[in-house]
Amino acid sequence: MHYITKGACLGLSFALTVGFSSGATAQDNTDFLQQCPVRAPLFVTTDLDPIDELAPEAIGVRADAADIDSETTLASFTGNVQVQLNQQFLLTEQATVNQQSGNINASGATQFTDGYVQVSSDNFRLNSGDNRAYLAGAKYQLRDTGAHGTAELLSISPEQVLLAGSTFTTCPTDQPAWQLSADEISLSEDEAWGEAWHAKFELFGVPVLYVPYINFPITDERKSGFLFPTVRSSQKNGFEFEIPYYINIAPNQDATITPRYMAERGLQLQGEYRALTEGGSGQINVAYLDNDDSLANDDSRYLWRVEHQQRWSPSWRSYVNILDTSDDDYLNDFGSEFAGRADAQLYRHARVDYHSEHAQVMLRAEDFEILGDYRSPYRTAPQLTTLFDWQTLSALELNLFSELTHFRNQDNSNDYATRFHIEPAVKLAFEEPAYDFLSELRYSYSYYDQAAISTQDNPMLSENPSRTVPQFRIRGRLNLERDFAWGDASYQQVLQPQIQYLYVPYRDQSAIGIYDSTLMQDDYQGLFRARRFSGLDRIADANQITVGASTSIFNENARELLRFSAGQIYYFDDSQVSLFGEESQIANDRSDLAFETRFRFNNRLYLNAAMQYDMEQNNTRKSQTAVEYRVDERNLIQFSHRQVTNILNDDIEQLGLQAVYQVKANWQVASNWFYDLEQKRTNDALLALQYNDCCWAIRVSAYRRINRNLELQATDPMNQQPEFDNGVSVQFIIKGLGSDNSNLFDLIEQSLFGYRHPFYLSN
Numbered sequence: 128m129h130y131i132t133k134g135a136c137l138g139l140s141f142a143l144t145v146g147f148s149s150g151a152t153a154q155d156n157t158d159f160l161q162q163c164p165v166r167a168p169l170f171v172t173t174d175l176d177p178i179d180e181l182a183p184e185a186i187g188v189r190a191d192a193a194d195i196d197s198e199t200t201l202a203s204f205t206g207n208v209q210v211q212l213n214q215q216f217l218l219t220e221q222a223t224v225n226q227q228s229g230n231i232n233a234s235g236a237t238q239f240t241d242g243y244v245q246v247s248s249d250n251f252r253l254n255s256g257d258n259r260a261y262l263a264g265a266k267y268q269l270r271d272t273g274a275h276g277t278a279e280l281l282s283i284s285p286e287q288v289l290l291a292g293s294t295f296t297t298c299p300t301d302q303p304a305w306q307l308s309a310d311e312i313s314l315s316e317d318e319a320w321g322e323a324w325h326a327k328f329e330l331f332g333v334p335v336l337y338v339p340y341i342n343f344p345i346t347d348e349r350k351s352g353f354l355f356p357t358v359r360s361s362q363k364n365g366f367e368f369e370i371p372y373y374i375n376i377a378p379n380q381d382a383t384i385t386p387r388y389m390a391e392r393g394l395q396l397q398g399e400y401r402a403l404t405e406g407g408s409g410q411i412n413v414a415y416l417d418n419d420d421s422l423a424n425d426d427s428r429y430l431w432r433v434e435h436q437q438r439w440s441p442s443w444r445s446y447v448n449i450l451d452t453s454d455d456d457y458l459n460d461f462g463s464e465f466a467g468r469a470d471a472q473l474y475r476h477a478r479v480d481y482h483s484e485h486a487q488v489m490l491r492a493e494d495f496e497i498l499g500d501y502r503s504p505y506r507t508a509p510q511l512t513t514l515f516d517w518q519t520l521s522a523l524e525l526n527l528f529s530e531l532t533h534f535r536n537q538d539n540s541n542d543y544a545t546r547f548h549i550e551p552a553v554k555l556a557f558e559e560p561a562y563d564f565l566s567e568l569r570y571s572y573s574y575y576d577q578a579a580i581s582t583q584d585n586p587m588l589s590e591n592p593s594r595t596v597p598q599f600r601i602r603g604r605l606n607l608e609r610d611f612a613w614g615d616a617s618y619q620q621v622l623q624p625q626i627q628y629l630y631v632p633y634r635d636q637s638a639i640g641i642y643d644s645t646l647m648q649d650d651y652q653g654l655f656r657a658r659r660f661s662g663l664d665r666i667a668d669a670n671q672i673t674v675g676a677s678t679s680i681f682n683e684n685a686r687e688l689l690r691f692s693a694g695q696i697y698y699f700d701d702s703q704v705s706l707f708g709e710e711s712q713i714a715n716d717r718s719d720l721a722f723e724t725r726f727r728f729n730n731r732l733y734l735n736a737a738m739q740y741d742m743e744q745n746n747t748r749k750s751q752t753a754v755e756y757r758v759d760e761r762n763l764i765q766f767s768h769r770q771v772t773n774i775l776n777d778d779i780e781q782l783g784l785q786a787v788y789q790v791k792a793n794w795q796v797a798s799n800w801f802y803d804l805e806q807k808r809t810n811d812a813l814l815a816l817q818y819n820d821c822c823w824a825i826r827v828s829a830y831r832r833i834n835r836n837l838e839l840q841a842t843d844p845m846n847q848q849p850e851f852d853n854g855v856s857v858q859f860i861i862k863g864l865g866s867d868n869s870n871l872f873d874l875i876e877q878s879l880f881g882y883r884h885p886f887y888l889s890n
Contacts, residue, residue: 164299164300164821165273165299166268166273166275166299166300168245168268168270169238169245169246169247169266169267169268170218170238170240170245170247172216172240172245175209175216176189176209177211177214178211181211183213184212184213185212186210186211186212186224186229186231187210187211187212188202188204188208188209188210188211188222188224189207189208189209189211190204190205190206190207190208190209190222191205191206191207191208192204192205192206193205200225200226200227201223201224201225201226202223202224202226203221203222203223204221204222204223204224205220205221206220207220208220208221208222208233210222210224210231210233214241214242215239215240215241215242216239216240216241217231217233217237217238217239217251218237218238218239219233219234219235219236219237219238219251220235220236221233221234221235222251228255228256229253229255230252230253230254230255230256231251231252231253232250232251232252232253233250233251233252234250235249235250236248236249237249237250237251237262239251239260239262240270242270243269243270243271244267244268244269244270244288245267245268245270246262246265246266246267246281247265247266247267248262248263248264248265248266248281249263249264249265250262250263250264257284258284259282259283259284260282260283260284261280261281261282262278262280262281262282262283263279263280263281264279265277265278265279265280265281265290267281267290272297273297273299274295274296274297275296276290276293276294276295276296276306276307276312277293277294278290278291278292278293278294278312279291279292279293280292281293286315287313287314287315288313288314288315289311289312289313290309290311290312290313290314291310291311292310293308293309293311293312294306294307294308294309295307295309295312295321295323295343296822297822297862298821298822299821300822303822304330304331304820304822304823305328305329305330305331305822305823305861306329307323307326307327307328307329307341307343308326308327308329308334309323309324309325309326309327310324310325310326311323311324311325312324312326320342320343320344320350321342321343321344322340322341322342323340323341323342323343324339324340325337325339326338326339326340326341330823349373349375349381350373350375351372351373351374351375352372352373353370353371353372353373354370354371354372354373354383355371355858355859355860355861356368356369356370356371357369357370357856357858358856358857358858359854359855359856359857360854360855360856361852361853361854361855362851362852362853362854363391363421363460363834363852363854364389364390364391364392364460364854365389365390365391365392366388366389366390367387367388367389367390368387368388369385369386369387369388369397370385370386371383371384371385372384372385379402379403379404380400380401380402380403381400381401382398382399382400382401383398383399384396384397384398385397385398385399391420391421392416392419392420392421392460393416393417393418393419393420394416395414395415395416395461396414396415396416397412397413397414397415398411398412398413398414399411399412399413400412404437406437406438406439407435407436407437407438408435408436409433409434409435409436409437410432410433410434410435411431411432411433411434412430412431412432412465413429413430413431413432414429414430414431414461414463415427415428415429416428416429426453426454427453428453428454428457428460428461429452429453429457430450430451430452430453430457430461430463431450431451432448432449432450432451432465433447433448433449434447434448434449435447442481442482442483443479443480443481444479444480444482445477445478445479445480446476446477446478446480447476447477447478448474448475448476448477449475449476449477450465450466450473450474450475451473451475451496452473455498455499456835458470458498459834459835468832468835469835470498471497471498471499472495472496472497472498473495473496473498474493474494474495475493475494475495475496476491476492476493476494477491477492478490478491478492479491485515485516485517486513486514486515487513487514488511488512488513488514489510489511489512489513490509490510490511491507491509491510491511491512492506492507492508492509492510493506493507493508493510494506494507494508494537496537503536503537503538504537504643505534505535505536505537505544505642505643506534506535506536506537507532507533507534507643508533508534508535509532509533510530510531510532510533511530511531511532512528512529512530512531513527513528513529513530514526514527514528515527522555522556522557523553523554523555524553524554524555524556525551525552525553525554526551526552526554527549527550527551527552528548528549528550528551528552529547529548529549529550530546530547530548530549530663531545531546531547531548532545532546532548532642532643533545534546534642534643541579542579542580543579543580544575544576544577544579544580544640544642545575545576546573546574546575546576546642546663546664547573547574547575548571548572548573548574548663549571549572550569550570550571550572551569551570552567552568552569552570553567553568554566554567555567560606561605561606561607562603562604562605562606563603563604563606564602564603564604565600565601565602565603566600566601566602567599567600567601568597568598568599569597569598569599570595570596570597570598571594571595571596571597571598571663571666572593572594572595573593573594573595573639573663574591574592574593575591575592575593575639575640576590576591577589577590577591577592577639577640578590578591580640585640587637587638588638588639588640589638592638592639594634594636594639594666595634596631596632596634596666597631597632598629598630598631598657598666599629599630599631600627600628600629600630600657601627601628602625602626602627602628602655603625603626603627604623604624604625605622605623605624605625606621606622606623607621607622607623607624608620608621608622609622616682616683617682617683618680618681618682618683618688619680619681620678620679620680620681621678621679621680621681622676622677622678623676623677623678623679624675624676625655625674625675625676625677626672626673626674626675627655627672627673628671628672628673629657629669629670629671629672629673630669630670631666631667631668631669631670632668633668633703633704634666634668634704636664636665636666636704639664639665640664641664641665641706641707642662642664643661643662643663643664644660644661644662644663644664644665644706645660645661645662645706646659646660646661646706647659647660647661649718649719649721649739650721650723650737650739651675651677651692651693651694651721651722651723651737653721654673654675654694654695654696654718654721655673655675655694659702660706665704665705665706666704667702667704668700668702668703668704669698669702670698670699670700671696671697671698671699672696672697672699673694673695673696673697674694674695674697675692675693675694675695675721676692676693676694677690677691677692678690678691678692679691686727687727688726688727689724689725689726689727690723690724690725690726691722691723691724692721692722692723692724693720693721693722693723694720694721695717695718695719695720695721695742696717696718697716697717697718698713698715698716698717698718701713715743717742719739719740719741719742719748720739720740720742721737721738721739721740722736722737722738722739722740723736723737724736724737731756731757731758732754732755732756732757733754733755733756733757734752734753734754734755735751735752735753735754735755736750736751736752736753737749737750737751737752738750738751746772747770747772748771748772749770749771749772750768750769750770751767751768751769751770752767752768752769753765753766753767753768754766754767758788758789761787761872762787762788762789763785763786763787763788764784764785764786764788765783765784765785765786766782766783766784767782767783767784767785768780768781768782768783769781769783777805778805779803779805780803780804780805781801781802781803781804781810782801782802782804783800783801783802784798784799784800784801785798785799785800785875786798786799786875787871787872787874787875793818793819793820794816794817794818794819795816795817795819795871796814796815796816796817796871797813797814797815797816797817797828797871797872797874797875798813798814798815798875799811799812799813799830799874799875800812800813808833808849809831810832810833811830811831811832811833812830812831812832813828813829813830813831813832813874813875814828814829814830815827815828815829815871815874816828817871821862822861822862823859823860823861823862824858824859824860824862825857825858825859825860826856826857826858826859826860826871827855827856827857828855828856828874829853829854829855829856830852830853830854830855831851831852831853832851832852833849833850833851833852834849834850834851834852
């Protein structure tokens with residue numbers, strides 16, 4: 128039967144909008160997320176039958192039986208009672224409605240839902256006078272997130288839900304690993320965070336922490352507060368403890384302040400500021416230690432970084448990335464997410480770019496800071512480059528490149544030079560499915576102003592040298608295909624042989640200083656470059672032919688399974704132009720033979736290898752090999768080997784292992800190990816174990832790595848005995864009280880020899 132009352136208009140809304148952030152673990156590992164159980168609702172609401180003709184703010188009731196007293200204005204309902212107010216429903220076996228006051232009372236087991244929260248209680252009472260409903264002996268659950276708990280008394284008003292003698296947890300099980308137990312918990316539909324007073328934090332039923340007040344997230348919205356602390360111990364830093372404090376400044380701005388206590392060094396303060404702008408984003412990072420207790424001096428040690436990218440219009444863009452440290456050993460001692468411990472330099476640059484259909488303009492400032500006792504390179508401050516191109520015919524292209532650069536010595540402000548370079552070019556290119564062809568002619572002119580450089584220190588240099596160099600290159604490639612079958616599968620093989628002739632006449636460039644030029648790699652792709660040196664201070668003479676070929680095999684889904692490339696340069700004349708010594712000259716009749724191969728055994732197993740083999744000396748100059756088994760982007764095992772001969776009269780040969788693997792549903796292990804075969808020692812080792820479930824995670828890691836003490840190498844270069852740093856770290860993560868990044872992949876990325884993805888097969 129239906130009963131509709133319009134006499135009592137209640138301005139009461141039970142709507143409680145809640146959500147919950149499941150943290151980075153659920154986002155980073157889909158397999159793990161699927162293993163988290165989904166908490167069943169407290170009761171099924173699909174059987175609810177809304178009363179469509181019910182007017183707003185009116186109370187509607189369904190029941191098996193009703194007893195209406197017209198004198199007392201009381202209506203009693205029994206048997207499968209359903210009370211509806213707007214989109215809020217009360218289910219019980221017995222309820223009384225006062226038509227005059229609008230009060231509702233229900234005794235016995237009751238169920239309440241408003242679409243966002245479900246509540247099961249021993250009774251229900253609605254007091255329309257203070258616009259609040261009361262439910263005693265309540266169990267509640269948030270619909271969207273599964274967060275749940277109990278309350279001795281739960282009261283609901285339009286602005287707030289109060290839980291007295293209550294608990295709160297996001298663990299999906301009935302026996303949660305953690306929960307908050309508080310005298311009072313407050314949740315509001317207009318706030319993203321809940322509040323608790325006189326709260327105990329319980330782990331596995333044992334109280335471990337008491338706080339008189341705490342707030343916690345119930346949606347994904349950000350709010351200021353402490354994040355997860357980290358505890359470490361290392362040989363260099365001693366016991367470490369850091370706890371970040373997050374500051375939500377505005378919807379487009381936030382900051383994090385992190386005190387980091389190191390027993391051997393002191394208290395370091397770290398700060399991060401992030402901002403989003405219209406068409407861009409920026410970030411500022413600062414770390415400062417006033418006095419390092421582990422050093423004899425009392426100098427402060429710091430790191431600061433500024434990064435900002437901005438798109439001003441479809442044609443204009445800018446980018447800034449500046450990183451600076453107080454000393455060469457800062458990264459080795461403290462580490463940073465912005466630079467690796469093995470980095471030999473800090474790169475800083477700022478640029479403004481303009482792009483249009485026929486023009487590209489770039490204004491750039493660039494700086495390299497070499498770590499260690501080495502000669503500082505010149506900084507570019509600034510550099511203006513332009514490139515104009517015109518497509519005159521379908522295959523003919525004209526372009527004009529120019530560059531104006533000012534170089535300044537980082538250590539000596541009186542040591543500077545300016546270079547002007549202009550280079551017109553004409554290209555004739557054809558590209559068809561079966562072949563492509565390129566022919567280009569360039570003519571470059573360079574002028575230098577080196578008047579500020581001391582000719583006494585550099586007797587070969589002149590004040591205003593100039594240089595003109597023509598260049599001719601012609602290259603052709605064929606694209607050959609064949610289909611074949613192997614077993615029951617069909618495949619396609621593509622063979623791409625190519626040949627290139629390059630001619631650049633010799634020009635004496637010894638009167639020009641070296642400001643931004645260095646020798647580039649001679650891998651397979653590098654064999655077909657038009658220049659041997661980066662920058663413009665040295666343009667090597669060349670009279671040579673490069674021959675190479677690459678072949679690939681594709682399956683019937685056009686997925687590349689195999690690629691093999693080999694090439695070599697044949698010199699008709701010796702190349703006389705060098706950089707700092709004769710070793711960069713070419714006196715052989717051919718280059719090293721360069722090989723590259725990449726092989727996809729299946730969707731998970733890959734092989735990558737590259738080698739440069741000296742045909743004259745019959746030995747391997749450079750080689751690197753990596754075999755990787757990859758379940759997904761964050762679960763993999765990689766074995767690697769690399770070898771380089773005659774680097775500063777020394778050889779390098781190294782074995783490596785990097786792995787991050789989820790061995791079971793809740794267990795993940797990470798390992799990083801690099802062994803020096805020449806020195807017979809381990810340079811870098813890491814082992815981490817993590818237990819991870821839907822409620823909490825714990826991570827334990829230990830490392831041993833070589834200590835790159837650059838200051839010691841500068842003062843005592845004959846000391847060849849390496850130092851090592853050992854350390855352990857423990858992190859305990861509670862999910863549901865803030866975001867976290869509990870995947871172990873970041874550990875091997877930040878190690879001394881960070882993970883690299885060496886596979887570039889198409890698709």
